Amino acid sequence: MRIEILCTGDEILTGKTINTNYSHIAQRLGEAGLEVCWGTTVGDDRASLLTAFRQAAARADAVIVNGGLGPTVDDLSQEMAAEAAGVHLVLHEPWLARMEAFYARRNRPMPANNRKQAMLPEGAEFIDNPIGTACGFAVTIDGARFYFTPGVPREMRRMLDEQVLPRLLAKAGLQGVTRLKRFHSFGIGESRADEMLAGIEALAPGGGVKLGFQAHYPELETKLAIRASDQEELDRKLAPVEAEIRRRLGNFIIAEDSETLETVVLSALRARGGSLAVAETFTGGAIASRLSQVAGANEVFRRGLVACDLEQMVAAVGTAAEESRPVAARAVCLALQQQSGATHALAVLVRMEVGAEGTETGGAITIGLVGSETTTVREARLVGGRDWVRLGAAEMALDCLRRHLLGLPTDEGLDFERR
Amino acid sequence: MRIEILCTGDEILTGKTINTNYSHIAQRLGEAGLEVCWGTTVGDDRASLLTAFRQAAARADAVIVNGGLGPTVDDLSQEMAAEAAGVHLVLHEPWLARMEAFYARRNRPMPANNRKQAMLPEGAEFIDNPIGTACGFAVTIDGARFYFTPGVPREMRRMLDEQVLPRLLAKAGLQGVTRLKRFHSFGIGESRADEMLAGIEALAPGGGVKLGFQAHYPELETKLAIRASDQEELDRKLAPVEAEIRRRLGNFIIAEDSETLETVVLSALRARGGSLAVAETFTGGAIASRLSQVAGANEVFRRGLVACDLEQMVAAVGTAAEESRPVAARAVCLALQQQSGATHALAVLVRMEVGAEGTETGGAITIGLVGSETTTVREARLVGGRDWVRLGAAEMALDCLRRHLLGLPTDEGLDFERR
Numbered sequence: 001m002r003i004e005i006l007c008t009g010d011e012i013l014t015g016k017t018i019n020t021n022y023s024h025i026a027q028r029l030g031e032a033g034l035e036v037c038w039g040t041t042v043g044d045d046r047a048s049l050l051t052a053f054r055q056a057a058a059r060a061d062a063v064i065v066n067g068g069l070g071p072t073v074d075d076l077s078q079e080m081a082a083e084a085a086g087v088h089l090v091l092h093e094p095w096l097a098r099m100e101a102f103y104a105r106r107n108r109p110m111p112a113n114n115r116k117q118a119m120l121p122e123g124a125e126f127i128d129n130p131i132g133t134a135c136g137f138a139v140t141i142d143g144a145r146f147y148f149t150p151g152v153p154r155e156m157r158r159m160l161d162e163q164v165l166p167r168l169l170a171k172a173g174l175q176g177v178t179r180l181k182r183f184h185s186f187g188i189g190e191s192r193a194d195e196m197l198a199g200i201e202a203l204a205p206g207g208g209v210k211l212g213f214q215a216h217y218p219e220l221e222t223k224l225a226i227r228a229s230d231q232e233e234l235d236r237k238l239a240p241v242e243a244e245i246r247r248r249l250g251n252f253i254i255a256e257d258s259e260t261l262e263t264v265v266l267s268a269l270r271a272r273g274g275s276l277a278v279a280e281t282f283t284g285g286a287i288a289s290r291l292s293q294v295a296g297a298n299e300v301f302r303r304g305l306v307a308c309d310l311e312q313m314v315a316a317v318g319t320a321a322e323e324s325r326p327v328a329a330r331a332v333c334l335a336l337q338q339q340s341g342a343t344h345a346l347a348v349l350v351r352m353e354v355g356a357e358g359t360e361t362g363g364a365i366t367i368g369l370v371g372s373e374t375t376t377v378r379e380a381r382l383v384g385g386r387d388w389v390r391l392g393a394a395e396m397a398l399d400c401l402r403r404h405l406l407g408l409p410t411d412e413g414l415d416f417e418r419r
Numbered sequence: 420m421r422i423e424i425l426c427t428g429d430e431i432l433t434g435k436t437i438n439t440n441y442s443h444i445a446q447r448l449g450e451a452g453l454e455v456c457w458g459t460t461v462g463d464d465r466a467s468l469l470t471a472f473r474q475a476a477a478r479a480d481a482v483i484v485n486g487g488l489g490p491t492v493d494d495l496s497q498e499m500a501a502e503a504a505g506v507h508l509v510l511h512e513p514w515l516a517r518m519e520a521f522y523a524r525r526n527r528p529m530p531a532n533n534r535k536q537a538m539l540p541e542g543a544e545f546i547d548n549p550i551g552t553a554c555g556f557a558v559t560i561d562g563a564r565f566y567f568t569p570g571v572p573r574e575m576r577r578m579l580d581e582q583v584l585p586r587l588l589a590k591a592g593l594q595g596v597t598r599l600k601r602f603h604s605f606g607i608g609e610s611r612a613d614e615m616l617a618g619i620e621a622l623a624p625g626g627g628v629k630l631g632f633q634a635h636y637p638e639l640e641t642k643l644a645i646r647a648s649d650q651e652e653l654d655r656k657l658a659p660v661e662a663e664i665r666r667r668l669g670n671f672i673i674a675e676d677s678e679t680l681e682t683v684v685l686s687a688l689r690a691r692g693g694s695l696a697v698a699e700t701f702t703g704g705a706i707a708s709r710l711s712q713v714a715g716a717n718e719v720f721r722r723g724l725v726a727c728d729l730e731q732m733v734a735a736v737g738t739a740a741e742e743s744r745p746v747a748a749r750a751v752c753l754a755l756q757q758q759s760g761a762t763h764a765l766a767v768l769v770r771m772e773v774g775a776e777g778t779e780t781g782g783a784i785t786i787g788l789v790g791s792e793t794t795t796v797r798e799a800r801l802v803g804g805r806d807w808v809r810l811g812a813a814e815m816a817l818d819c820l821r822r823h824l825l826g827l828p829t830d831e832g833l834d835f836e837r838r
Contacts, residue, residue, distance in 0.1 A: 015445030026434025041458030182504025284711025306723030
């Protein structure tokens with residue numbers, strides 16, 4: 001089945017807004033085993049929309065249209081869909097009632113121009129939007145099925161998953177259920193992970209599992225797209241593959257699905273009644289920033305110190321200056337642990353390394369970690385420029401803490417280390 | 420002149436990579452006074468490319484093609500451009516020589532498949548790429564002019580500005596020079612800025628200045644796109660408009676062009692021989708993180724403290740607990756100033772406000788600022804949810820410091836304040 005994504009709107013066409021809706025839709029389709037063959041972007045312009053609808057209908061079996069369902073005069077999707085399909089717009093009474101109830105609950109009168117959002121092409125299939133005033137709909141134009149979705153990302157994402165994808169899978173003859181299982185790892189590059197997981201798809205009884213990767217340094221996302229006739233079969237297909245992925249990637253898996261390295265670390269601390277203080281140089285407070293963004297982090301994450309250099313860090317916690325960075329990292333952690341009352345303290349020190357030609361070739365990282373009874377120091381040399389080292393150092397420090405909390409070795413070599 | 424942007428590549432088509440190249444190209448064209456009418460995305464697929472080239476040629480006068488100029492077998496732009504133009508591929512000797520020299524300088528042999536990058540459609544106009552191995556080129560297909568550019572963003576951006584835009588402007592009969600002047604402001608919403616700057620374009624003698632906005636909370640970017648026949652005329656057009664923008668937006672302008680609030684603050688501190696320490700709650704170290712990312716920040720930014728609450732902050736600097744938040748903010752600053760040896764200390768405290776239905780309606784901000792001779796406290800209530808308040812609080816604290824350093828009032832009301 002040939003699928004096209006048609007994005008509408010002047011903000012997208014002129015580049016004022018980056019088209020993340022396109023990539024989200026295309027990715028979700030791919031994960032569900034469907035293929036996007038073509039993408040089109042046009043503005044809020046009647047002639048362009050009509051041409052785009054007709055050309056897409058000629059190329060594709062199914063077209064996802066995004067945007068143009070709002071209440072204002074430049075939202076033209078319903079009108080042009082009706083024209084392309086050769087029908088009139090008619091009022092969808094149930095949706096009008098829903099919108100009126102939506103405004104009534106907020107004690108506001110519904111603006112008159114919202115009525116436009118309930119005008120659908122005659123004979124269109126209504127598609128629900130449980131979280132907004134732009135309902136979706138489906139119509140057939142020149143033999144191709146068009147699915148109209150709202151431009152607001154949150155609304156589009158939910159409608160895509162709950163309403164559009166099942167319809168597309170049914171149309172493609174791909175009955176059943178789909179799932180996307182995700183593993184987040186740190187320390188393994190994409191090409192090595194690809195090698196390590198060779199042949200893994202074949203472990204699913206009867207097939208239906210597709211492996212994919214997405215690298216966003218310093219993390220790698222390993223994805224399994226699974227399709228099965230029902231939930232039980234899906235679980236049966238997934239179980240041996242996910243078990244084998246956990247075995248092969250092992251301790252390098254930092255989180256799964258919607259978990260992140262930060263949520264895993266904070267949960268592990270919370271489960272042990274623990275709390276944390278962090279001292280950072282060079283990373284600009286990246287660890288503190290990542291931890292703080294997790295809801296409820298302030299129950300566990302007590303304090304972060306961001307220093308421009310080791311001298312300021314040592315002065316801030318009041319320890320003596322040390323010759324050796326491992327000794328200094330340990331001393332900072334011990335002082336910080338005591339002063340903050342946290343059960344755990346983590347310190348990261350970084351020194352950029354400069355090559356023969358004066359270019360930065362990597363960074364020397366020293367991580368100090370003090371827990372209730374143990375102290376750990378991990379040293380590494382990461383490859384890459386300043387920004388790369390910054391990202392890697394923050395990730396490595398958090399990963400050291402995760403490994404420590406979960407009883408895993410903190411000294412396993414990473415692909416990004418210079419030996 | 421009708422312009423189309425045609426993006427190629429499986430990574431873009433499948434959504435694995437977000438298409439930021441498209442939005443960059445479209446924005447730059449708009450800023451230069453050119454209009455994009457259509458966007459197309461296709462994969463690394465011969466039939467799709469050929470169809471896309473033909474359809475774009477039928478719709479547009481000029482087409483910018485992005486991607487597909489690499490050395491591997493799935494890079495098909497040159498081959499399909501030649502086929503669409505009805506010509507053969509021929510070796511462009513000068514480019515081959517340039518690539519060989521490029522590798523020679525790095526003491527590496529040129530891989531054999533790089534030769535492919537010097538094969539251009541017969542009669543194509545060569546377009547230089549001074550920073551990569553993928554040269555660009557222009558050909559005419561069915562009467563439309565096609566400009567081929569590399570997919571690597573850095574290479575594309577430079578080629579677009581230096582090579583493609585001048586050609587497009589000439590083709591459109593828009594001779595002369597262009598410039599984009601940018602103002603960054605904090606505290607004024609887009610619609611109010613639009614009102615405040617009404618009629619501003621008319622101040623340019625002979626016209627040629629276009630006003631635009633881009634809001635990325637908490638900042639607003641005000642852009643002037645100027646076109647003139649030469650640099651002197653451009654300066655003459657711009658001068659009265661930019662002077663009037665500075666007058667109308669006044670102290671709310673935090674930076675211009677490639678400057679940011681952080682670089683302005685750090686430069687102002689450096690110019691005064693000053694240095695800075697920061698204490699933050701709730702913002703998760705956003706101020707420390709923003710400052711640290713500026714090159715050379717560590718000469719001025721001494722130390723940051725990130726605390727989960729006021730209690731931890733007070734404990735960290737060793738001051739007494741205070742009933743009043745303004746008093747506490749001032750005490751923390753004074754202690755931090757003394758301990759860090761910095762000339763200036765900045766503290767931000769935030770308390771979320773909860774409405775009748777239990778939803779968060781905004782945040783109460785207290786900013787403490789201590790300089791060499793003065794102490795300032797600024798309080799405000801910002802509207803919005805948790806993430807919005809976090810962004811606003813960090814921005815407001817940095818802006819307080821900027822205003823203090825530049826001798827501007829620190830208590831001017833913001834559009835985002837709840838009164």
